[in-house]
Amino acid sequence: MAAEEHAVEGAQEHAPQYATGGEYIQHHLGFLVFGQKEDGHWGFAHSEEEAKDMGFWSLNVDTMGISLVLGLIFLALFKTVSKKATSGVPGGFQNAIEMIVEMVQTNVKNTFHAKNDYIAPLSLTIFCWVFLMNLMDLVPVDVIPLIAQTIAGDSHLYFKAVPSTDVNITAGLALSVFIMIIYYSIKIKGVGGFLGELAFHPFGKWAMPLNLVMELPAFLAKPVSLALRLFGNLFAGEVIFLVIALLGWYQLPLHFAWAVFHILVITLQAYLFMMLTIVYLNQAHNDH
Amino acid sequence: MNLNATIFGQIIAFFVFAWFCKNYVWPPIVAALDERQKKIADGLEAADRAGKDLELAQEKASQLLKEAKKDSVSILDQANKRASQIVDEAKEQARLEGQRLITAAQAEIEQEVLRAKEDLRAQVSALAISGAEKILQSSVDEKVHASMLDQLATSL
Numbered sequence: 001m002a003a004e005e006h007a008v009e010g011a012q013e014h015a016p017q018y019a020t021g022g023e024y025i026q027h028h029l030g031f032l033v034f035g036q037k038e039d040g041h042w043g044f045a046h047s048e049e050e051a052k053d054m055g056f057w058s059l060n061v062d063t064m065g066i067s068l069v070l071g072l073i074f075l076a077l078f079k080t081v082s083k084k085a086t087s088g089v090p091g092g093f094q095n096a097i098e099m100i101v102e103m104v105q106t107n108v109k110n111t112f113h114a115k116n117d118y119i120a121p122l123s124l125t126i127f128c129w130v131f132l133m134n135l136m137d138l139v140p141v142d143v144i145p146l147i148a149q150t151i152a153g154d155s156h157l158y159f160k161a162v163p164s165t166d167v168n169i170t171a172g173l174a175l176s177v178f179i180m181i182i183y184y185s186i187k188i189k190g191v192g193g194f195l196g197e198l199a200f201h202p203f204g205k206w207a208m209p210l211n212l213v214m215e216l217p218a219f220l221a222k223p224v225s226l227a228l229r230l231f232g233n234l235f236a237g238e239v240i241f242l243v244i245a246l247l248g249w250y251q252l253p254l255h256f257a258w259a260v261f262h263i264l265v266i267t268l269q270a271y272l273f274m275m276l277t278i279v280y281l282n283q284a285h286n287d288h
Numbered sequence: 289m290n291l292n293a294t295i296f297g298q299i300i301a302f303f304v305f306a307w308f309c310k311n312y313v314w315p316p317i318v319a320a321l322d323e324r325q326k327k328i329a330d331g332l333e334a335a336d337r338a339g340k341d342l343e344l345a346q347e348k349a350s351q352l353l354k355e356a357k358k359d360s361v362s363i364l365d366q367a368n369k370r371a372s373q374i375v376d377e378a379k380e381q382a383r384l385e386g387q388r389l390i391t392a393a394q395a396e397i398e399q400e401v402l403r404a405k406e407d408l409r410a411q412v413s414a415l416a417i418s419g420a421e422k423i424l425q426s427s428v429d430e431k432v433h434a435s436m437l438d439q440l441a442t443s444l
Contacts, residue, residue, distance in 0.1 A: 033292070035292070051290070052290055054292070055292075056291065056292050056293060057292070057293050058292045058293060059292065059293050059294055059297060060292065060294040063294065064294050064297045064298065064301075067298065067301065068301055071301060071305045074305075075305060075308055075309065075313060078309070078313045078317070079312060079313055081317065082312070082313050082314075082315075082316035082317045083316070085316045085317050085319070085320035086320060087319075087320045087321075087323035087324040087327060088324075090320075090324075097317065098317065098320075098321060101314075101317050101318065101321065102321065105318070105321075117310070118306075118310055120314065120318075121306065121309040121310040121313065121314035122306045122309070122310065124309060124313075124314065125302070125305050125306045125309045126306075129302075129305065166294065167291070168291060168292060168294035168295050168298065169294065169298050171291065171295050171298075172294065172295040172296070172297065172298025172299045172301075172302065173298060173302055175295060175299055176298075176299045176302040176303060179299070
């Protein structure tokens, strides 16, 4: 709660900076973008227009950086446990990690029926990483931007703390899964088998256009739905946190209630992302 | 919500993390889990086996006990039989010994009697002679009447 109260104070101190609540929210939804400016120099964008003008070849340093840090935290935590993993009586921390590993292992065993040693560790990575990224949503909305602004010495710095509210991050994850779906489909069924599945099902080869119309969107919807489901849920949650933060001191009970509810959402979304990945990869391994 | 190169950053990061997880994080943890599972299974099996062994041992012990009881009864029987046999033998021996003693004593008694008779006879003959001497008031020639006296003595 202490951190939350700091956030409240922070919000109030900075309140004069924003003319309206809408501006406050707008500012919190902006990214710290690094890219090539109009004058040809590389640097951070200072406004959303500038960020937009940088085009595709720019980087959201804030979400990307936090996402990398969280990924490294995940690997470091699990690596320390795996280094000391004992088959005897496990300690408290090892127990917790083992519970997660066993949960992932059980889900993979139940859902994924082909033989592939990469799927389970991959699912573990997805679950833990996405969970940690979502978890940043529970950090009060002003804390991390304030820290970043203090370090940078720029009180108007854009800084987005929750990686999974950046569609680039979720799309990156979803595209990684999509790449693996295509890779394993081709590896298991061959190029012909993979394309045949899209073209000759479900109505046989004489109805190829109809098949393509039915199968291609379903196929392409996989990464899009993966990316947008996670992004949408977390973005909506983030916006509501921001709206609640506008209420001043009245936000505390509301913030608490929404945060409690959000614990469910972030875990569920991480679990969903993992399960759908396993299901999609299982389909990729299934030879009809 | 502009798409930018962050997507590629995330894709690269994802594959690197997944690769690291697959090679350095996942195997030791799962190995420990599997090993523990095996240990527990072995332990349960051992416990099961120990229970069965215990049952078997109890059965064997009770069987041994039963046999021992049976043995002890037969040994007791034999001992009793043997004891009565010994007693019987002893009785028989005692009886025979008694008999023997009795016979010996009788023989001795008979001998004693004979000797006494002999003595008596000798004394009687002497008495008879001295009586006869007194009666006759004269000495009888022992030599002359010796044969007659001997006759008398044997007839006693």
